[in-house]
Amino acid sequence: MRLWGGGGIRHGLLAACLAAGAAALGGCAHQAGLDSGVGAAEPVPASGDTDVRRRARIRLELAASYLQMGQTGVALEEVQQALATDPSYADAYHLRGLVYMALADLQGAEDSLKRAQAMRPNDPDIMHNYGWLQCQRQQYAQANQLFERALASPTYASRSKTLMSQGLCYQRAGQVAEAEKTLLRAYEIDAGNPLVGYQLASILLARDEPKRAQFYIRRVNNGEFSNAASLWLGVKVERALGDSVAMRQLGEQLHKRFPDAKETLAFERGAFHE
Numbered sequence: 001m002r003l004w005g006g007g008g009i010r011h012g013l014l015a016a017c018l019a020a021g022a023a024a025l026g027g028c029a030h031q032a033g034l035d036s037g038v039g040a041a042e043p044v045p046a047s048g049d050t051d052v053r054r055r056a057r058i059r060l061e062l063a064a065s066y067l068q069m070g071q072t073g074v075a076l077e078e079v080q081q082a083l084a085t086d087p088s089y090a091d092a093y094h095l096r097g098l099v100y101m102a103l104a105d106l107q108g109a110e111d112s113l114k115r116a117q118a119m120r121p122n123d124p125d126i127m128h129n130y131g132w133l134q135c136q137r138q139q140y141a142q143a144n145q146l147f148e149r150a151l152a153s154p155t156y157a158s159r160s161k162t163l164m165s166q167g168l169c170y171q172r173a174g175q176v177a178e179a180e181k182t183l184l185r186a187y188e189i190d191a192g193n194p195l196v197g198y199q200l201a202s203i204l205l206a207r208d209e210p211k212r213a214q215f216y217i218r219r220v221n222n223g224e225f226s227n228a229a230s231l232w233l234g235v236k237v238e239r240a241l242g243d244s245v246a247m248r249q250l251g252e253q254l255h256k257r258f259p260d261a262k263e264t265l266a267f268e269r270g271a272f273h274e
Helices: 008-020 051-068 072-085 090-102 106-119 124-136 140-151 159-172 176-189 194-206 210-221 228-240 244-257 262-269
Strands: none
Touching: 051 072, 051 090, 072 090, 090 106, 090 124, 106 124, 124 140, 124 159, 140 159, 159 176, 159 194, 176 194, 194 210, 194 228, 210 228, 228 244, 228 262, 244 262
């Protein structure tokens, strides 16, 4: 899925997918920026591009940028323009699927991603995003098959993100042991990913393993991507360990940084089990 030299749109499509699916992925630390997103670099035409494909590519780059900025309506318009220019453009169907996911139009996303995969059946990025869509549709077996196919690609560079999504999908399906194992694999590859750390801590706390949970949530809260959800989980972990000093420090951060967040209000009520 190579659109410019350096793989800008290839990275951008996955980043856009993750941004669009942040809330569905469990919210927490993701919105702060697990991906660098689509940059503003000038497009470099791929070798052998026709003039039609070059014009469609420019539209698609704009669409990916708008999706990254949350302007889904404009993104959809740009994707449709790209497809009107070049109906054979698999990347445009791929990105249109991500836009529909952001718009919560799961049927539209299904149609677009299925079309993209039919045009390029061995593309691991398409398989990743199609797998996440199937997870949203609660088609967990199909989702897992797509994730496994993406991970089996020897040249796939985004394995940690697919493992993260697969782990979250296992968690949604109630397969907690598989979720933990898969998220640990993602953590081995990308220990700095705050969403992985948050979800591992959440699973471990629920399994009454607060000491292990503390390791992961402290790393999240000591980094740049901590937010109200991660601080609140940290409070609950420290409470389970009986560390009132750490609880108070995290509570002070909640009050200072997120005074109106639901997590801060829950902390004030002492609603540790909601």
